[in-house]
Amino acid sequence: MSATSASPASDSSATKSAGATRKRKRLASGYQILLIVISSLIMAGLLFVMIRTFGYVEGTEFAPKHFQTRRFSFYEIPLVHWQITPIHRVSTTPETARYLTxxxxxxxxxxxxxxxxxxEIRHGIQEIEPRDPALLVDHLRLMVxxxxxxxxxxxxxxxxxxxxWPTIDKLADRELYILIPRLMELTRDVEDVATLKTTVADYLAEEYVSLIRDMRDAERHELADDLLAEALEESPDNPELQSLKKDRPTVDPAGQT
Structure with missing residues (x-):
């Protein structure tokens, strides 16, 4: 027998060592896969909880030309505000609005x-955020x-x-919701049409004058002109509105008054 030939015992030991090494590698690989799966499940669970808690968006919309309201809701990824579900909408038109139409x-x-x-709109657990149309819709919802x-x-x-109501509808269509609550308060106890017309005309003329002056001070002359034209339709003989019409700033081609 040659001195350099391996003995059967040494061959068996080497084979066992190689097998053990492969087994350890397989176990390590399996642990890594298991760790990745568990980590992925944890991340998915955290993302699910975060979206359920902070990603739910709901609110209400109002159609001024139709006097209708509807609620909407959907889910989004918080912070980046990526919508991830379709928008679900449900009609919620108040009884008063339905009666008027x-x-x-x-x-x-x-x-x-x-x-x-x-x-109005709410993101997750935040407080609901009302917008200007709520000034009208809250009155349409009002119950006693x-x-x-x-x-x-x-x-x-x-x-x-x-x-x-056509006056209220017109203000809503012009997005002048801010004028509505006070107007409703002023007219609630009026008992005849003539007084109602006078009350509405005087109040709106006063508010339009203030708005037009603010728009002119802000150099938003086109919007001011639109408001003035609308105000003159309501109160063509109002002296303050007529004065604003005469005092309209002229704008040169360079955009300077």
Whole structure:
């Protein structure tokens, strides 16, 4: 027998050592895969909880040309605000608004609303954020003793309602929601149409004058002119509005007054 030939015992030992090494590698690889799977599940779970807690978005919209409201909701990835689910919408038009359109106090177009103004919105667990249209929608929702306040007023005062609500609708269409609460307060106890017309005209003229002056001070002359034209439609003989019409700044081609 050659002196250099390996003995059967040494061959067996080498084979066992190699097998053990491969087994350890397989175990290590398996642990790595298991660790990756567990980590992925934990991350997915954390992301799910984060989205469920902070990524839920809900709110309300108002269609001024149709006097309708609807709620919407969807999920998004927080911080980056990537929407990840379709928007779910449900009609929530208040009883007062339905009465106004069904009774023809307000004549609405027979079409699908194309414009929706944001009333309020909530992101996750944050407080709800109201926007200007809420100044009207809150009145349309107003209930006393389980009855819609402004529906009852409109049924009790049909002639006043036919004069009053088109004005409210016009202000909403112009996005002048900020003028609505005070106007509703001023006219709530009015008892005749003539007084209502005078009250509405005087209040709106005063507010338009203030808005137009603010727009001119901010050099937003085109918007100021639009507001003035609308105000003159309502109160063509108002002296302050006529004065604003005469005092309109002229703008040269370079955009300087």
């Amino acid at each position: 069904q009774s023809k106090i307000l004549i609405m177009p027979n079409s699908i609303p194309g414009r929706w103004d944001l009333v 003793d389980g009855k819609p306040t402004w529906k009852q007023w409109s049924k009790k005062n049909p002639k006043l309602a036919k004069q009053f």
